[in-house]
Amino acid sequence: MLLKEISNIPGPSGYEKPIRDYLKKLVRKNCKTLETDALGNIICFKPGKKKTPRIMLSAHMDEVGFIVSEINPDGFLKVQSLGGIDPRVVLTKKVYFPGQKIKGVVGVIPIHLMKKGDGDKVPDWDSIYIDIGAKNKKDAEKYIQLGDVAVFDTEFEDLGDVYKGKSFDDRVGCYILQEMLKKRFEYSIYGVFTTQEEFGLRGVRPAVNKVKPDIAINLECTTAGDLPTEKDLTPSTELGKGPAITIMDRTSISSPKLVDYLVKLAKQNKIPYQFKRTTTGGTDAGYIHLSRDGVATVTISVPARYIHSPVSLISKSDLENAIKLVELAIINLDRIKL
Amino acid sequence: MKGTINLIKKLTSIVGPSGYEDEIREVIKKEVKKLKIKHIEETPLGALIVKVGSGKKKIMLAGHMDEIGILSTHIDKKGFIRFANIGGVSKYGLIGSRIKFVNGVSGLISTEPIKKPEQFSFEKLYIDIGAKNKTAAAKLVPVGTFGVFDKECVVLGNRIISKAMDDRIGCVVMLNVLKKVYNKKLPYQVYFVFTTQEEVGLRGAKTSAFKIDPDFGIALDVTGTGDTPEGYKMAVNLGDGVAIKVKDRSLITHPKLKDVCVKLAEEKNIKYQLEILEWGGTDAGAIHLTRAGIPSTVFSIPTRYIHSQSEMIDMDDVKATEALLEKIITTKDLGNLKF
Numbered sequence: 208m209l210l211k212e213i214s215n216i217p218g219p220s221g222y223e224k225p226i227r228d229y230l231k232k233l234v235r236k237n238c239k240t241l242e243t244d245a246l247g248n249i250i251c252f253k254p255g256k257k258k259t260p261r262i263m264l265s266a267h268m269d270e271v272g273f274i275v276s277e278i279n280p281d282g283f284l285k286v287q288s289l290g291g292i293d294p295r296v297v298l299t300k301k302v303y304f305p306g307q308k309i310k311g312v313v314g315v316i317p318i319h320l321m322k323k324g325d326g327d328k329v330p331d332w333d334s335i336y337i338d339i340g341a342k343n344k345k346d347a348e349k350y351i352q353l354g355d356v357a358v359f360d361t362e363f364e365d366l367g368d369v370y371k372g373k374s375f376d377d378r379v380g381c382y383i384l385q386e387m388l389k390k391r392f393e394y395s396i397y398g399v400f401t402t403q404e405e406f407g408l409r410g411v412r413p414a415v416n417k418v419k420p421d422i423a424i425n426l427e428c429t430t431a432g433d434l435p436t437e438k439d440l441t442p443s444t445e446l447g448k449g450p451a452i453t454i455m456d457r458t459s460i461s462s463p464k465l466v467d468y469l470v471k472l473a474k475q476n477k478i479p480y481q482f483k484r485t486t487t488g489g490t491d492a493g494y495i496h497l498s499r500d501g502v503a504t505v506t507i508s509v510p511a512r513y514i515h516s517p518v519s520l521i522s523k524s525d526l527e528n529a530i531k532l533v534e535l536a537i538i539n540l541d542r543i544k545l
Numbered sequence: 546m547k548g549t550i551n552l553i554k555k556l557t558s559i560v561g562p563s564g565y566e567d568e569i570r571e572v573i574k575k576e577v578k579k580l581k582i583k584h585i586e587e588t589p590l591g592a593l594i595v596k597v598g599s600g601k602k603k604i605m606l607a608g609h610m611d612e613i614g615i616l617s618t619h620i621d622k623k624g625f626i627r628f629a630n631i632g633g634v635s636k637y638g639l640i641g642s643r644i645k646f647v648n649g650v651s652g653l654i655s656t657e658p659i660k661k662p663e664q665f666s667f668e669k670l671y672i673d674i675g676a677k678n679k680t681a682a683a684k685l686v687p688v689g690t691f692g693v694f695d696k697e698c699v700v701l702g703n704r705i706i707s708k709a710m711d712d713r714i715g716c717v718v719m720l721n722v723l724k725k726v727y728n729k730k731l732p733y734q735v736y737f738v739f740t741t742q743e744e745v746g747l748r749g750a751k752t753s754a755f756k757i758d759p760d761f762g763i764a765l766d767v768t769g770t771g772d773t774p775e776g777y778k779m780a781v782n783l784g785d786g787v788a789i790k791v792k793d794r795s796l797i798t799h800p801k802l803k804d805v806c807v808k809l810a811e812e813k814n815i816k817y818q819l820e821i822l823e824w825g826g827t828d829a830g831a832i833h834l835t836r837a838g839i840p841s842t843v844f845s846i847p848t849r850y851i852h853s854q855s856e857m858i859d860m861d862d863v864k865a866t867e868a869l870l871e872k873i874i875t876t877k878d879l880g881n882l883k884f
Binding site for chain 2: 454458460482
């Protein structure tokens with residue numbers, strides 16, 4: 208399963224080189240042109256018979272991670288998060304510094320040494336540190352410098368109906384995008400693997416200005432809210448109910464025409480789908496649709512439980528159905544009147 | 546005057562939340578088409594661009610068609626609908642409100658029982674569309690359906706209250722001025738742009754401004770007033786004339802541009818006031834940051850109770866705004882400005 212490699216490879220925001228190099232090698236043979244821009248985005252072009260409309264598929268390569276901000280005298284590393292990470296999920300997790308090939312763990316006070324009230328506290332970034340087994344600051348500095356970056360060290364696993372792994376947000380989108388680049392379409396496709404999405408939707412901005420698309424489909428991984436909570440009136444999305452179509456989030460309202468188009472395609476072809484039912488969060492679509500004189504844009508996501516944590520779960524069937532839906536969306540483009 | 550009131554009634558009655566401006570755009574397009582103007586186009590984000598006049602420099606006028614609203618996000622077993630806000634919707638004043646969805650279905654907002662005021666939150670609210678159960682409700686209002694407040698326009702003497710006065714009144718001002726100037730020789734290319742998605746982040750104006758690449762931008766939008774009991778300290782009053790924007794959260798008007806507006810208002814004895822709005826922004830905020838930067842301002846129509854279901858305007862202010870807008874696009878002062 209290719210998603211295993213694509214999700215295991217490190218690439219936190221701003222430091223996407225390992226995943227970029229891997230993806231470039233993977234997709235180059237399927238593209239007529241492939242370039243890397245100043246922000247590290249990969250922009251590929253796969254021509255078809257039809258030159259218009261210009262369709263862009265995008266997915267972000269970067270994942271959430273850590274950056275070392277201080278090395279204390281005992282050799283512990285203080286870090287800040289790259290992208291939104293809840294400090295509660297990092298305690299005792301294994302991390303990996305890809306540039307230095309060093310592993311570490313996020314330390315925590317063991318239960319035996321906890322003081323009264325410690326258990327009620329929610330950790331903040333000031334109290335979190337990475338332990339690489341260094342004796343002291345000098346020893347640590349042999350391996351790690353300020354500004355070095357780390358990601359969660361989680362191995363991909365096939366758990367039957369679901370996949371487990373890190374960085375499904377948004378390596379799942381990257382997986383779908385590279386699958387699309389393998390296929391032959393009548394329409395010309397621009398495939399864009401973006402950077403720094405988790406740090407403010409940054410890479411996509413120059414990339415979309417360069418591509419100048421008429422239609423954009425952004426491929427994402429979104430929060431599944433189908434957890435056993437006491438009262439959850441709006442599960443954002445649910446695992447196994449099909450790819451999620453975004454109607455509105457904090458950064459964009461999807462083109463109503465594209466939403467209708469996808470819904471019709473899904474119904475006609477009996478592909479399960481769902482809407483993303485919360486309006487929070489943002490994606491690269493926020494900048495794609497506002498590029499130049501505007502771009503008809505929609506986001507299709509695979510729902511994942513526990514995103515932005517060391518482990519996420521996605522449903523195999525959601526991934527397969529997302530691929531089917533995106534493929535159909537490209538094949539039938541002539542049905543859209545923008 | 547009667548024609549303007551009828552137009553206000555017509556435009557405010559239409560359902561047009563951000564992103565779903567098709568209906569209001571068609572109505573405005575029909576008004577424009579009566580004038581047999583050739584240059585009419587739409588942007589990918591649904592803004593309507595109407596161009597008149599000739600001349601080297603381009604002025605972009607922007608009034609937003611969209612209004613604040615709600616979006617259905619979840620339907621429970623009994624058919625009650627939970628919803629998210631579109632734009633700045635305050636939870637206060639929602640209980641008992643009527644809602645109209647873009648597909649024509651009506652409903653009302655109510656709340657789970659609240660024992661203490663501090664328990665009240667947006668999450669407690671739901672919409673009842675009179676459906677028996679989830680299946681019946683989902684047929685009428687599927688998850689993802691946009692809606693707006695359902696409140697009619699009422700004339701109170703010289704003042705008018707309605708939902709969506711923000712910013713259908715700006716659209717009315719633009720249409721009225723367009724009707725006056727479209728067959729005159731104008732010193733500029735004037736782009737009347739009826740924008741979209743202003744309430745969710747000035748989005749339609751941003752892409753329209755990129756497309757047009759104008760020399761100047763003027764937004765026509767509502768602004769708050771400081772004249773209500775214990776109101777905000779703000780030197781704008783209902784009925785005191787068009788408010789020339791000095792500053793808000795999204796824009797500082799270029800001093801030279803502001804001075805020209807003031808000069809023109811004084812020359813023509815147009816009632817005006819200077820506006821400093823401490824919160825909020827308008828399409829001019831997006832326009833002035835386009836490409837290499839575009840000197841922009843706002844002619845604001847003072848409005849009480851903005852983002853409530855009854856936004857109040859004064860017809861004298863509407864007239865003053867129209868007068869100043871007509872003046873600035875028909876005289877050469879603006880074009881002679883050097884920055």
